[in-house]
Amino acid sequence: MQVNLFDPDAPKKSTNLSINSDLLRQAKERRINLSQALEGRLAEMLREDYYLHWNEENKDAIDDYNRRVDNQGTFSDGRRRF
Numbered sequence: 716m717q718v719n720l721f722d723p724d725a726p727k728k729s730t731n732l733s734i735n736s737d738l739l740r741q742a743k744e745r746r747i748n749l750s751q752a753l754e755g756r757l758a759e760m761l762r763e764d765y766y767l768h769w770n771e772e773n774k775d776a777i778d779d780y781n782r783r784v785d786n787q788g789t790f791s792d793g794r795r796r797f
Contacts, residue, residue, distance in 0.1 A: 720761045 727750075734749075742749060770777070 718762070718765060720765055721758065 739749075742752070
């Protein structure tokens with residue numbers, strides 16, 4: 716399940732940032748779009764953070780479910796053929 720954590724259609728906003736000069740040189744040589752690369756990585760980091768916190772918040776429920784499956788199996792145990 717993919718969760719939209721930001722509005723991909725939001726307008727762009729200019730910003731200033733500092734970057735290692737060698738990284739910048741190499742990125743320019745390889746024609747890497749810095750804005751696109753940064754947006755993509757920030758989106759990944761937001762997703763990672765979201766799911767990390769989601770797992771922490773739901774740990775008790777997940778553990779309860781896994782214990783129940785370990786003890787009782789799943790509803791389809793008698794029906795599946797694999």
